[in-house]
Amino acid sequence: MSLSTNISSLVVKSLSKLYAHEFSEKDFQVNETKPEFEGDYTVVLFTLLKPLKKSPETLGKELGEHIVKSNPGLISGFNVIKAFLNLNISDEFLISFLQKNYSDVCFGKKILNHKKVMVEYSSPNTNKPLHLGHLRNNFLGWSVAEILKANGNEVYKSSIVNDRGIHICKSMIAWQQFANGATPESTNEKGDHFVGDYYVKFNNEYKKEVEELIGAGIKKEQAEKEAPIMKKTQQMLLEWEEGKPGVLELWNKMNGWVYKGFDETYKRIGSDFDQTFYESQTYILGKEFVRKGLEDGSFYKKEDGSVWIDLSEAGLDEKLLLRGDGTSVYITQDIGLVKEKFEKYNLDESIYVIGDEQIYHMKVLKEICRKIGFPFADKILHLSYGMVELTTGKMKSREGTVVDADDLIDEMIATSKHHTEELGKVKDFTEEELKALYETLGMGAMKFYLLRVDPKKRMIFNPEESIDFHGFTGPFVQYTYARIQSILRKVSESINGHPDSFRETIDNEKLLPLEKQLIIFLEKYENIISQAAEELNPSVIANYVFHLAKTFNSFYAEHSVANAENDGKKNLRLHLAVMTATVIKSGLQLLGISVPDRM
């Protein structure tokens, strides 16, 4: 239930009032008018014609008159072409919109039914550093959380850290075997990269040992099991589960290194969490559940002691919940976490930002919850996003074709430095300002690039295109913002530093086409934010904000603000500029991107 007073919902409301019995609000299509036709908004009449048994001309005229009458001052005229009712929005309405309190432009908080929502994202493994895929995940999760907040929901950000399991033991074994006591401090290396290197060392050593065994005449399958380093790792996992002191100590130490590295990266990219869960804790909760499920007959035990659930009724398979030796698997931990989340936070909805390769897994999780009677099974939402692929092919950690997150961030910032220097814009900046600027632009470019695409779709990461600062990019939008600030500074100087003095009433101005186009576009922002929330899709905002910047630039190239034809126009255009800057700043903020006053 929205308290919205924006144009398209005003039109829809007045129509649905007229036909309360025949139609619901959903039945009325209000679109923007195509540029070839006269008008600003268009009501599509096709679906209404048959039930009402009226001709397009008659109905269009009727509805047009009704909309005009029930929204005084909104519509200045209308025309009907075929089954399209084109409405002209009045200058008065648009100008009064421009004079709204600017803080209202952040909208949101207008929706009455607040929900408690948890957004789980990032969720790294503690055996290797973050890569490009994690960046998409982090930007997406953070942005979706902020968008939901902007729509008036109560949002918690969370992360589940995958801190236990055989893969963690691999880097631990390799460290014991090869490090000679080296630490991130002693090698002056970032902790997550340091540990990740030992994970790679493990794989290399393992490969070597397997090849040696095969060379000695042992079959491949057997060799993979028999390789000494693998046996040591499995032994370590067992010792970890038993809580052997030395193992736990090493585990804690190495995880600590990784967390320190992650924290640095999170800080840089702006990820934050209200709650961090650890699998080393939630897997115990899951085990507890399996025990209960066995008692009440939801699950069953096979001869070897392994525990299963049968989901064939739901069209899924049998699913393992606990290994024969009693240790837990991935899904076990998830069940524990679901309950923990919902009970601790009393959630209405729990969103999981996880790659689309886990669609099946999340289906299974939901189905298990349903089957054992969790009341929140249907409140689990998988926001799945597509893999990020490289132009050179897929990212594979084993083949060294991953794009490391830290490296990429460095590269983006270096590129923004390069561009800025090339354009000769460094002269008025202090060293510190420059550093901040490069950070703002580099991060802005990267976040925008990864968020501008529909999350559900796979995307291709083109390194050359990603560092481009022209066209559909973050810096393009940031540039528009900086230019507006520049205008405002100039004007502010000319009126002796009283920037508020131009925010006077605008009287009887007639809008030029480019002015009108811009206001109508600004007026849509509220709809865009709620659309982004409904779809859990930040790209809606990225697209909007880019088109807004473009629309402003077109206007700006045609019409002068500071040297407008008269004071009335100048006043109007200053409002336009301020409102545009406000919306750009707000929209980019929802994407995690900040704006520079100069660049």
Place this chain on the structure above:
RNA sequence: GGCCCCGUAGCUCAAUUGAAUAGAGCAUCUGACUACGGAUCAGAAGGUUUCAGGUUUGAAUCCUGACGGGGUCACCA
């Protein structure tokens, strides 16, 4: 093989969820600074929406089939 997702300009992406002549950016080409920032603006060119049927007043969008690409079906996470 079963199930799921995808296929739109040379490339990367849109298309208000079924509506008017399918839109942007990059790349290519042509123009524009003695006006507030040229990281900009104006314009040109680029399409049988993979193919074949079907539903509909209307299909990139829905249905069926084919072809092509990806994911997933672990006592991995």
